[in-house]
Amino acid sequence: MTQVALPDPLEEVAPPRGRSGGAAWALWLARRVGLAVLSLWLVSVLVFLATVSLGDPVRAILGRDYESNVARREQLEAQLGVGDSIVTRYFDWLGGLFTGDFGTSLANQQPVWEQISSNVVNTLVLVLLAALVMIPLAFGIAMISAHYRRRRPDTVIQTILLALAGVPEFVTGILLVALFSTTVFHIFPAVTIVSPTGGHPWDDPNGMVLPVATLVLAVTPYVSRIVRATLLEVLDSDYVELARLKGIPERVVMRKHALLNAVVPGIQVIALQLAWLAGGVVLVETLFAYPGVGRQLVDSVRNHDVPMVQALSMIIAAVYIVVNLVADVLSILLTPRARTAISS
Amino acid sequence: MNQPRQNPGFSRRQLLKYSGLGAMAVGGSGFLAACGDDGGDGGPQSAGGTLIHGATGGGTKDTLDPHQPVQAADIARCCNLYEPLLFWNNDYQLEPALAESVEASNDAITWTVTMRPDVTFHNGQPVTANDAWLSIRRVADPKAPLSAGGQLSQIIDFESSKVVDDQTLEIVLNTPYAILDSLLAEYTLGIIPGGEFDPANPVGTGPFKYESFQAGKTSTFKKYTDYWGDAAFLDELVIQDFTDDNAKVNALQAGQIQTVDNLPYNLVETIEGAGGGVLIAEGGQWVPFTMRVDQAPFDDVRVRQAMRLIVDRQAMIDQTLSGYGSLGNDLYAPLDVAYASDLPQREQDIDQAKSLLAAAGQDGLQVELFTGDDISSVAPAAANLFAEQAKEAGVEVKVTKKTPFYDDDYLSYTFAQDFWNTRNYIPQAVVGTFPPEQGGTYNETHWDSAEHRDLVNAAAKELDEAKRNDLLHQAQEIEYEEGGLIIWGFRQQVDAYGANVQGLEPSKYLPLGNYKFSKVSV
Numbered sequence: 001m002t003q004v005a006l007p008d009p010l011e012e013v014a015p016p017r018g019r020s021g022g023a024a025w026a027l028w029l030a031r032r033v034g035l036a037v038l039s040l041w042l043v044s045v046l047v048f049l050a051t052v053s054l055g056d057p058v059r060a061i062l063g064r065d066y067e068s069n070v071a072r073r074e075q076l077e078a079q080l081g082v083g084d085s086i087v088t089r090y091f092d093w094l095g096g097l098f099t100g101d102f103g104t105s106l107a108n109q110q111p112v113w114e115q116i117s118s119n120v121v122n123t124l125v126l127v128l129l130a131a132l133v134m135i136p137l138a139f140g141i142a143m144i145s146a147h148y149r150r151r152r153p154d155t156v157i158q159t160i161l162l163a164l165a166g167v168p169e170f171v172t173g174i175l176l177v178a179l180f181s182t183t184v185f186h187i188f189p190a191v192t193i194v195s196p197t198g199g200h201p202w203d204d205p206n207g208m209v210l211p212v213a214t215l216v217l218a219v220t221p222y223v224s225r226i227v228r229a230t231l232l233e234v235l236d237s238d239y240v241e242l243a244r245l246k247g248i249p250e251r252v253v254m255r256k257h258a259l260l261n262a263v264v265p266g267i268q269v270i271a272l273q274l275a276w277l278a279g280g281v282v283l284v285e286t287l288f289a290y291p292g293v294g295r296q297l298v299d300s301v302r303n304h305d306v307p308m309v310q311a312l313s314m315i316i317a318a319v320y321i322v323v324n325l326v327a328d329v330l331s332i333l334l335t336p337r338a339r340t341a342i343s344s
Numbered sequence: 345m346n347q348p349r350q351n352p353g354f355s356r357r358q359l360l361k362y363s364g365l366g367a368m369a370v371g372g373s374g375f376l377a378a379c380g381d382d383g384g385d386g387g388p389q390s391a392g393g394t395l396i397h398g399a400t401g402g403g404t405k406d407t408l409d410p411h412q413p414v415q416a417a418d419i420a421r422c423c424n425l426y427e428p429l430l431f432w433n434n435d436y437q438l439e440p441a442l443a444e445s446v447e448a449s450n451d452a453i454t455w456t457v458t459m460r461p462d463v464t465f466h467n468g469q470p471v472t473a474n475d476a477w478l479s480i481r482r483v484a485d486p487k488a489p490l491s492a493g494g495q496l497s498q499i500i501d502f503e504s505s506k507v508v509d510d511q512t513l514e515i516v517l518n519t520p521y522a523i524l525d526s527l528l529a530e531y532t533l534g535i536i537p538g539g540e541f542d543p544a545n546p547v548g549t550g551p552f553k554y555e556s557f558q559a560g561k562t563s564t565f566k567k568y569t570d571y572w573g574d575a576a577f578l579d580e581l582v583i584q585d586f587t588d589d590n591a592k593v594n595a596l597q598a599g600q601i602q603t604v605d606n607l608p609y610n611l612v613e614t615i616e617g618a619g620g621g622v623l624i625a626e627g628g629q630w631v632p633f634t635m636r637v638d639q640a641p642f643d644d645v646r647v648r649q650a651m652r653l654i655v656d657r658q659a660m661i662d663q664t665l666s667g668y669g670s671l672g673n674d675l676y677a678p679l680d681v682a683y684a685s686d687l688p689q690r691e692q693d694i695d696q697a698k699s700l701l702a703a704a705g706q707d708g709l710q711v712e713l714f715t716g717d718d719i720s721s722v723a724p725a726a727a728n729l730f731a732e733q734a735k736e737a738g739v740e741v742k743v744t745k746k747t748p749f750y751d752d753d754y755l756s757y758t759f760a761q762d763f764w765n766t767r768n769y770i771p772q773a774v775v776g777t778f779p780p781e782q783g784g785t786y787n788e789t790h791w792d793s794a795e796h797r798d799l800v801n802a803a804a805k806e807l808d809e810a811k812r813n814d815l816l817h818q819a820q821e822i823e824y825e826e827g828g829l830i831i832w833g834f835r836q837q838v839d840a841y842g843a844n845v846q847g848l849e850p851s852k853y854l855p856l857g858n859y860k861f862s863k864v865s866v
Binding site for chain 2: 071105107108115174177181182183186188189190191193194286288291296299302303305308
């Protein structure tokens, strides 16, 4: 966001000239969405170039059969459009994306979308559930921590958070599994087993507990620490001091004056973490045998399955962009100064 | 199973599968231990229930095609959906399955297959000799032979072979071949209606019928009540893919799944401690060192023998297989009745190795050994250990790890490693030691001995088992004295099951008692 010169608060703000506030908002939003689409397009170019420059996938797939199995080689080459120029292939592929056609998997000749759609949903649900637990938890911890700043409860909380942030998420996951499923207690399932007849991982809610808990433990420390730092900054500010002097109860000061002002940096860091989760949960997915996109991406890369890799990369990039767009919009809406700047 | 994972190994891996996976003579103690853990009750097995099997590996490449399974999960599905004409039983002996008998004529040219009567496919259709013939044709299509069809496509005379009636199939060969029956017993030669595989509705004759399938995830099967043999105890079989060993074992410990194949060795005690059972079966997987006999320094037989004397075989097994292995004697096919077990066990002898090297003028020999993770997880460890052991004999081995190992250089390395599953001597000798134009697709050592070849070819035509074994013994002696392979050991197959699982028996052929879940109850 560019720094907008703020109008003097004492000056009468003139009503917007020429166009209404609503139109200004629409224009602003359109610009942001346009930029998001532009980013996505750039990503598509990068993804395509990266997957094309990885050498000849047909040779990689057929290996020693490359010379002998001519029929299969020709079939794969036709499918990949080997022989056409890169530009033609790129626009064929991009055109397919627009019409919802992600192509056909090289590994098993099934449509790509059919194979990845359920995994995409599975991963999104996992991340969403983690977010639903993580956001209130992170803010709660931050508020407690800020309240007791630099006293014993704060020190204890900060030490635990730092330790959790330092441990890789799959280590947390392994510990959780040992504790709750295999070695100590047998409360929760250790892995996700999905019925292949249209079942979902969340059909057995118990099975979601450990994967979600692992993700929550992985992400909460970051968010919580950022929110706490911002809260402390706000709590030191003059207007909070003034509110306290006016005799407003500390709870209200914390909730209404401090938290609302600290929420924006929190949203930004949450967005970054969620976007990271959408593409980076492969370790957690592997540990819990959770049928998500991360594992599928690894499998596809190993199979040299170019159409699958392209589709999955695009989806993960799209999630990054959308989540960050939403975070930006929320940040603006929650920042009165920025809000006024747009509508005027 | 420690299969090469890279794609360049793909077709090779399929071929390996055809030979079967783990195997082995059940070491007496392993067998007893396994039985002892069998829930401890000899009570009758109860019918009903669902068993979830955790299969190792799997991904988008998974297939239900009976004739080209790729990895362990595919094989487990294949073995329960489909059946070949004959079976390898737990002792790696042939048993009748869909065929009542497979008989050769005196010249081993004409083979008569008599079908078992009253067997039906899962769709209710009766199984006829025609289905068997069309299935064999699909596998042995000379233009595109599938995993089990390499050898078959070369020896079957497709013009003269004919379906006599619904019960009888006459297979005519273009060359005498005394062990055709063993080729027909591979699990990759399941009989399907009309020899046509329909991915949307796979139909076989096995004890379980198809219910659902998702590549890389889960597949389900229902008990086939009209099964010709003993019907399954279970009502339902679920096979769940696991790409991660930890997830697989965690699921077993949490009681979510009842069986796993290929338990990592280091977890044996964990599973036993948690009340589960561990199934240990003697196996025939091997990871040899391969020396090219047509290139210096290994073109001198004294150098080859010196290298064989350098290896401390027991140390190899202890360190790279955690002790779960049996000694190798530079000969393959340990499960074959013709295996030359009377040849003296070769042991580490540094002094003799040194003197052989000196005689060959190769003191202070330096060689480069190629290895790779895609051979097997065992391979790099074994290569490094060999380099250590070679130092004692003054041989400097430089270990080079290639990624991938199975690329264009495969079969040209002077000194490298490879991975093989169990198979009997004749097919293994053909594929591994014959020149490429005579069927030696994977002749890593470029071994080219007319004498050895004549013995193997003569044995392949010899119907008399005693005479055949004698010929094969002579062939093995040649390899024992001059061959280019260092075969230091064979891997044992280790699988695991939950406390309530009954009916599993170790098999020398495939993991988990040939994946025969029809004999298992929960």
